[in-house]
Amino acid sequence: MTSLSLDRNTLDMRRGACPALSAPMMTGDGLLARVALTEAITPAQLAELCRLARRHGNGILDISARGNLQVRGLSEASAPILDADVRALNLPLRDGLAVETPPLAGIDETEIADPNPIAEAIRQGAREIAGLAPKMSVVVDGGGQLRLSDLLADIRLVAVSTGQGTGWVLLLGGTETTGRIFNVLRETDAIAATLELLHKLSAMGTTARGRDLATGLPKNGAARPAASPFGNFHVSENLFAAGVGPAFGQASAEDRIALCDEAERLGIRSLKPAFDHSLLFFATQTACEALIAFAGNNGFVTSPSDPRSAIAACPGSPACNSAAIATHDLAAKAAEDCGDLLDGSFRLHVTGCPKGCAHPEPSALALCGTNDGLSLVTQGKASAEPFASVAFADTNNSLRRLADLVRNERQAGENSAACLARLGPRRLAAAVMSGRP
Ligand code: SF4
Numbered sequence: 001m002t003s004l005s006l007d008r009n010t011l012d013m014r015r016g017a018c019p020a021l022s023a024p025m026m027t028g029d030g031l032l033a034r035v036a037l038t039e040a041i042t043p044a045q046l047a048e049l050c051r052l053a054r055r056h057g058n059g060i061l062d063i064s065a066r067g068n069l070q071v072r073g074l075s076e077a078s079a080p081i082l083d084a085d086v087r088a089l090n091l092p093l094r095d096g097l098a099v100e101t102p103p104l105a106g107i108d109e110t111e112i113a114d115p116n117p118i119a120e121a122i123r124q125g126a127r128e129i130a131g132l133a134p135k136m137s138v139v140v141d142g143g144g145q146l147r148l149s150d151l152l153a154d155i156r157l158v159a160v161s162t163g164q165g166t167g168w169v170l171l172l173g174g175t176e177t178t179g180r181i182f183n184v185l186r187e188t189d190a191i192a193a194t195l196e197l198l199h200k201l202s203a204m205g206t207t208a209r210g211r212d213l214a215t216g217l218p219k220n221g222a223a224r225p226a227a228s229p230f231g232n233f234h235v236s237e238n239l240f241a242a243g244v245g246p247a248f249g250q251a252s253a254e255d256r257i258a259l260c261d262e263a264e265r266l267g268i269r270s271l272k273p274a275f276d277h278s279l280l281f282f283a284t285q286t287a288c289e290a291l292i293a294f295a296g297n298n299g300f301v302t303s304p305s306d307p308r309s310a311i312a313a314c315p316g317s318p319a320c321n322s323a324a325i326a327t328h329d330l331a332a333k334a335a336e337d338c339g340d341l342l343d344g345s346f347r348l349h350v351t352g353c354p355k356g357c358a359h360p361e362p363s364a365l366a367l368c369g370t371n372d373g374l375s376l377v378t379q380g381k382a383s384a385e386p387f388a389s390v391a392f393a394d395t396n397n398s399l400r401r402l403a404d405l406v407r408n409e410r411q412a413g414e415n416s417a418a419c420l421a422r423l424g425p426r427r428l429a430a431a432v433m434s435g436r437p
Contacts, residue, residue, distance in 0.1 A: 027321070035086060036069075040282065041092070042270060043271055052085050059254075063249050065359075097137075099137075111144035113168075131202045137151075139151060139155075162184070170194065176223035180219060229274050239282060242287075245276065247299065262291060263281050267283065311350060312348070314357045316350075333399075337396065349365070353368065356382035364417045373391040388432040406419050409423060
């Protein structure tokens with residue numbers, strides 16, 4: 001068994017802490033341990049992880065918004081056993097700094113450049129840098145069809161084609177749109193500059209983040225919107241990827257095992273957990289199409305047009321002690337009743353409390369659980385000033401009134417996000433409160 005100290009100092013319950021495999025974090029339904037992978041695994045290996053989640057936890061295996069697997073409902077006794085059992089599977093576990101690449105990195109024929117060599121050089125170089133913030137992350141994005149543009153990163157390298165070949169734009173803080181441009185560099189310079197910035201951040205202490213080095217730098221602002229990971233993708237030659245995901249990132253071990261068994265039956269040999277709570281299975285076109293059909297028939301999200309893929313919901317009640325509402329029930333209802341509002345132009349944020357774990361960025365519309373019901377926020381984080389507050393009993397009606405308002409007021413060619421922004425908090429509040437949009 002691994003040596004795993006589970007005293008209260010080790011159980012890191014601070015806001016913003018990352019629950020790693022050997023340092024699980026306390027949540028509303030017990031300890032949560034993260035299994036972060038650097039490469040693809042087989043469906044049989046994922047099924048085995050699901051069995052471990054069932055044996056040692058409460059059987060729920062999340063896929064996080066960044067594409068990490070999370071085992072929930074562990075106890076102080078079972079967490080170390082899970083740690084040992086997972087390590088015994090010899091999976092490609094991430095160790096050290098989170099240096100993330102898109103799920104199709106290195107195999108996507110539309111990529112400007114393969115980000116893997118740069119990512120690996122940064123991982124190696126960062127091994128000797130101690131004292132970085134626990135959630136420090138570096139994104140290296142080669143500019144292919146599935147990009148990590150919407151994920152927050154302390155340091156981000158994005159491939160661009162220049163007159164002299166491939167360059168790497170180095171951004172600090174934020175998403176690809178909100179990050180600040182530090183420089184445009186060649187590959188070796190990009191690696192050296194990233195490591196130098198990490199050294200600087202480590203010297204500033206464990207609370208320093210990439211944005212702290214960005215003062216005065218210009219905003220990027222020019223990112224292409226990130227494509228959804230759901231659906232069938234041509235990757236290269238005869239290789240396709242089937243992107244499917246459990247609604248709101250959470251499924252029982254049984255459902256996931258059934259999906260993995262079907263993948264094995266179809267001859268699929270590799271998969272990766274990916275951003276937006278998705279799983280990408282790699283295979284021939286026929287096998288991918290068959291798996292997508294199976295997943296769709298079994299309640300998984302399989303298409304970007306599924307309104308559930310336009311909702312970011314945290315685990316909520318009863319999974320999290322801080323939650324005031326059952327976020328998944330509310331999100332499912334919103335997907336059912338407000339499909340036209342959820343046109344993919346924004347992410348509806350449904351959160352159990354103002355911490356907003358599922359969507360740290362501002363959203364065009366956020367629904368946040370409170371002691372008295374629900375607060376509604378527009379163009380802000382869940383913790384921002386709400387434009388309206390409603391009782392639990394009026395939640396569904398309020399959402400429907402908002403959807404009706406947007407449907408009636410939408411101008412030609414205008415998407416929901418633009419319409420919500422144009423209407424503004426007063427019109428939205430009037431619609432919610434009066435019921436007469
Ligand atoms: S945002 Fe959700 S998961 Fe995060 S602490 Fe609040 S209720 Fe819990």
